[in-house]
Structure formats: C-alpha cells, structure tokens
Amino acid sequence: MVTAKNKWVPYLFLLPGILLFLAIGLYSVGFSIVLSFYNWPGIDFSNARFEGLDNFRDFLLGQSPVVSRNFYYALLHNVQIAFFQVVIVVPVALVLAFVLQNSRLAGMYRTLYFLPMIASGIAVFYVWKGLFEPSGVLNTAFAALGLDFLVVPEGILGSSSTSLIGIIVTSVWGGLPGTLLLYYAGLTSVDPTLYEAASVDGASKATMIRKITWPLLKPITLIAVIQMVNGAFQTFENVYIMTGGGPAGSSEVIGTLVYRTAFLNNDYGLASAIGWTSFLITGLIAMFSMRSLKTDL
Numbered sequence: 001m002v003t004a005k006n007k008w009v010p011y012l013f014l015l016p017g018i019l020l021f022l023a024i025g026l027y028s029v030g031f032s033i034v035l036s037f038y039n040w041p042g043i044d045f046s047n048a049r050f051e052g053l054d055n056f057r058d059f060l061l062g063q064s065p066v067v068s069r070n071f072y073y074a075l076l077h078n079v080q081i082a083f084f085q086v087v088i089v090v091p092v093a094l095v096l097a098f099v100l101q102n103s104r105l106a107g108m109y110r111t112l113y114f115l116p117m118i119a120s121g122i123a124v125f126y127v128w129k130g131l132f133e134p135s136g137v138l139n140t141a142f143a144a145l146g147l148d149f150l151v152v153p154e155g156i157l158g159s160s161s162t163s164l165i166g167i168i169v170t171s172v173w174g175g176l177p178g179t180l181l182l183y184y185a186g187l188t189s190v191d192p193t194l195y196e197a198a199s200v201d202g203a204s205k206a207t208m209i210r211k212i213t214w215p216l217l218k219p220i221t222l223i224a225v226i227q228m229v230n231g232a233f234q235t236f237e238n239v240y241i242m243t244g245g246g247p248a249g250s251s252e253v254i255g256t257l258v259y260r261t262a263f264l265n266n267d268y269g270l271a272s273a274i275g276w277t278s279f280l281i282t283g284l285i286a287m288f289s290m291r292s293l294k295t296d297l
Contacts, residue, residue: 036272048269055273071274073249074257075281077164081253082232082285084168086225089175093224094217096176097183125170125241132156132166132242157243160250167251170238175231179224186220187213225289233282254278 036055040048058064059071131137134155142150152159156166190213198208236255239245245252245260254274262271 032272033276035269036276038269040268041266042268051269055270056277058270059274060277067270070249070252070257071254074245074252074254075278077167077251077253078233078235078278080164081168081171081235082229085171085175085228085232088172089179089228090221090224093176093179094183096180097187100180100184101187121174121237122241124174125238128166128170128238129157129242134158157251158247160247163243163247163251166242167235167239167253170242171232171235174238175228178227182220182224183217186217190216222290226286229285229289230282233278233285 035048037050037052038048039051039055054063059067062068132155133139134153136155138156139151142148152162156162194212195208198212203211233254235253236259239251239253239256240259243251245256258271258275258278261274262268
C-alpha cells in the first residue's frame with residue numbers, strides 16, 4: 001500500500017528508465033536537431049562547421065541541384081507509398097472486417113491475417129525479394145499462364161519502371177492486418193440495437209452502413225490513416241533490403257536517402273536536416289488527415 005511516507009517509492013522504480021531516456025533518447029533527438037545546422041563529416045565534432053540554414057537550402061530550394069532532386073524524388077516515393085496504402089488498405093480491410101464479423105471461423109481468420117505482423121520483417125522482405133527475382137515465382141507464373149506481357153526480364157525490383165510497385169505491394173501487404181483488426185474491433189463494438197431500430201424504420205443494409213456503421217468507424221479510420229502515413233514516411237527496411245533505393249534511385253525513399261547521405265557520403269548534418277524535414281512533413285500530413293476526417297462522435 002502506498003502511504004504518505006513511501007509515495008515516492010514508485011517514482012524511484014521509474015527513475016532508471018527516465019534517466020536512460022534522458023541520456024540516450026532525448027540527447028540523441030536534441031543532438032540531431034543541432035546537427036542539422038552544421039556540416040559534420042563525423043568522428044570528431046570539433047571538425048563540424050556551422051552552416052545555419054544552408055543544409056535546408058541545399059535540398060529544399062535547389063541550392064544543390066543533385067541533392068534537391070534526390071530529396072524530392074524520395075519524398076514523392078514516400079507520398080506514393082502512403083497514398084496507395086490508404087486507398088487500398090482502408091477499403092480492403094473494411095470489407096474483410098465485414099466478412100470476418102459474419103464468419104463462423106472468425107478466430108482462425110483473425111490469426112491468419114495477423115501473422116504478417118508477428119513475422120520477422122527482415123525474413124519476410126527477403127521472401128518478397130525472392131518472389132520478385134527475374135526467375136522468381138511471379139515471372140514464372142506469368143510465363144506459365146501465357147501472360148508474357150507481364151514478365152519483367154530484369155525482375156520487378158530490377159527494373160526502374162516497376163521497382164517502386166514491388167515496394168508498394170509489400171507495404172500494402174504489411175499494413176493490412178493491423179487495419180483489419182482495428183475495423184473488426186470497431187464493428188464488434190457497435191450497439192446492435194442501432195441496427196434493429198434502423199431496420200424497424202425500413203432502412204436498407206446499405207443505408208445502415210452509410211448512416212450508422214461508417215460514422216461510428218470514422219475515428220478508427222482516422223487512426224488507421226495516421227498510422228499508415230507515419231509508417232509510409234518511416235519506410236526503410238523493405239527498401240534497403242529489397243532494392244537499396246535502386247535501380248537508379250527509382251525506389252529511393254527518405255529513409256534510405258538519409259542513410260546514404262550520412263553513412264556513405266559522410267554528411268551527417270545534411271542527413272539530419274532531411275530527416276527533420278521529413279518528420280515535419282509527416283506531422284503536417286497527419287494534421288491534415290485529422291481535419292479531413294474530423295468527427296464529433
């Protein structure tokens with residue numbers, strides 16, 4: 001029992017975690033913000049040179065054309081991933097949630113759909129990479145079915161025109177289970193008496209979905225959209241493993257651009273500036289999504 005004498009004891013147990021966060025997490029965040037205003041090749045910070053907003057001008061205003069082009073291409077790819085995740089995952093997850101709600105095997109199907117979330121991401125991305133290889137399952141299946149026009153000789157990930165499609169497919173596949181479970185939980189929490197009252201009033205099922213189900217699911221949709229947008233702008237592992245951002249930058253995203261700028265080009269200041277700009281853009285998109293889906297429910 002916590003008394004007046006020992007009420008500080010719980011905080012004592014929290015102290016190690018708080019100190020660890022302050023020493024590592026908060027310090028790292030603060031240091032990266034400061035670093036975004038410097039030119040630093042790494043190792044010794046005494047070699048850092050203060051550049052003010054030059055790092056931001058390089059890629060935002062085109063002061064460095066190559067860096068600017070790479071940034072905007074990477075940003076466009078992140079936006080495309082986010083867009084296709086939202087427009088594909090939301091309706092598909094909603095339909096599957098309706099199917100699960102009326103299925104006797106809902107428990108088994110929930111487990112099957114949830115498996116992608118608990119599988120090792122690294123292993124899964126290598127499996128997808130194998131599927132997209134020139135002699136992988138997809139090309140082999142297309143050829144066997146006589147769909148030669150769909151066969152990509154270089155492999156889906158090896159062609160600059162299709163590499164981003166492969167990344168989007170894996171992103172959609174990975175984002176579906178979580179959104180499905182959110183919608184399923186939302187559907188099972190809807191009060192059945194609302195449907196009964198609407199049925200008595202002569203409302204059709206389509207009307208009940210439009211007037212009852214969808215408004216009640218708007219908060220869940222908001223959460224799902226924000227999660228997918230955040231996830232799309234944090235995309236790194238699948239791109240790094242499957243394409244490395246190539247070929248010719250055709251699947252480059254902000255995450256791989258930051259990695260390449262920092263650890264391959266040894267420009268940690270510019271990498272920090274790109275990373276924080278991406279963070280701010282993600283926040284703005286999330287705020288826009290909240291305003292667009294704002295509800296009084």
